[in-house]
Every structure is written in C-alpha cells, then in structure tokens.
Amino acid sequence: MMKASADTSVDTSTTKTAREASADISVDTSTTKTARELFTDYMVAHKCRKTPERYAILEEIYAEQKHLTVKTIHDNLREKKYRVSVAALYNTMQLLMDAGLVLKHNFNGEEAQYERVYGYELHEHLICRQCGKVEELVEPKISKVVKNACRVKGFREESRLFYVYGMCARCQKKKNRINILKQIKKIKTHGKS
Numbered sequence: 001m002m003k004a005s006a007d008t009s010v011d012t013s014t015t016k017t018a019r020e021a022s023a024d025i026s027v028d029t030s031t032t033k034t035a036r037e038l039f040t041d042y043m044v045a046h047k048c049r050k051t052p053e054r055y056a057i058l059e060e061i062y063a064e065q066k067h068l069t070v071k072t073i074h075d076n077l078r079e080k081k082y083r084v085s086v087a088a089l090y091n092t093m094q095l096l097m098d099a100g101l102v103l104k105h106n107f108n109g110e111e112a113q114y115e116r117v118y119g120y121e122l123h124e125h126l127i128c129r130q131c132g133k134v135e136e137l138v139e140p141k142i143s144k145v146v147k148n149a150c151r152v153k154g155f156r157e158e159s160r161l162f163y164v165y166g167m168c169a170r171c172q173k174k175k176n177r178i179n180i181l182k183q184i185k186k187i188k189t190h191g192k193s
C-alpha cells in the first residue's frame, strides 16, 4: 500500500481513493447521514469551511462503536489517504464537540478518548484502575432514574458521563491467584523453620 507521507504533492488520484475509501466504511448510514447533516448545519451557522477531511473525521468516529484516541483517528485517516495534520484534527474534534456530536472522555487521566453521541444510546462506563480496560454498560434502569430526575427538574439531557472505577473480573482473578501463591510460599517457608 502506498504511504500518504511518501510524497507531498497533491495528487488527484490519491484524493479520489480517499473519497472512495470513505464510502465503504460500514455504518448505520441513516444515523451517519443525520449526523453529517447536523454537522453541515453547524458549520454553515458558524461559517466554518466544509472540507472533505472534516466529514472524514466525523465518519471515522461514527464508524467505530468504541472509544478512540486522536492518534488512532489520525492513523486511520492516513491509511485512507487523507492528509490531516494533528492540529487540524484537534480543531475538527473541537467543532464536533461544540456541535454536540462527539463526546470526550478522560477515563484514566491519560490520553483523551472520543466517542460518537448522536443516535447512540447513553451508557455508563466501567473503568478498571488496574489494566485500564473500559467496558460499556447499558443499564435501562439507570437511564430511567436519570430521565425521571431530569423531567422533574425540567432539564433536557444531552449527554451523560457516568464512570464507575474499580477492578475488572480478569484483574481480580489475577490478584487472587497472586495472593494464593503468596500464601503457599508463606506456608512453605514456615514449614522449613
């Protein structure tokens, strides 16, 4: 595969490949189309340039059902032959957040992660402090409680950041195994003395 960084000249055939590449992202097209329209409306209202790169960033985020770092988005776009600088990418991410289409997370105080908002069910996040794994939790009962509370206060909910910090099942198992091994070692040493 040809690397986008290999040449600096603007090549129309490369641009075409990039456009074609964006067409075969498998997504729920109805949601993406509406998110696209909302993004267009926002950019028109705020006099922002509607570039193919900006739409490609939107599509990249809406194609993924997980949390993405700016680095991953940048790498994916490069693979699809889009030339977007990191600064331009951050700029568009800010636009998408301002437009209410993308949500930014900072799960572990490390690299920020982004996810789509529009047409995507509000959910909770279970974050393991040990391995950093983030699991999504869709619990209708929580949603019901929050929705009711918002209704009582006359508040219109747009997004929700609900984090539960702790230890995942795998890390707990691992920790238990280590503890058992430590105990066995202790018994053995005591037995010798």
Ligand SMILES: [Zn+2]
Binding pocket: 128, 129, 130, 131, 132, 133, 167, 168, 169, 170, 171
């Ligand atoms: Zn874990």
Ligand SMILES: [Zn+2]
Binding pocket: 067, 115, 123, 125, 136
């Ligand atoms: Zn999420």
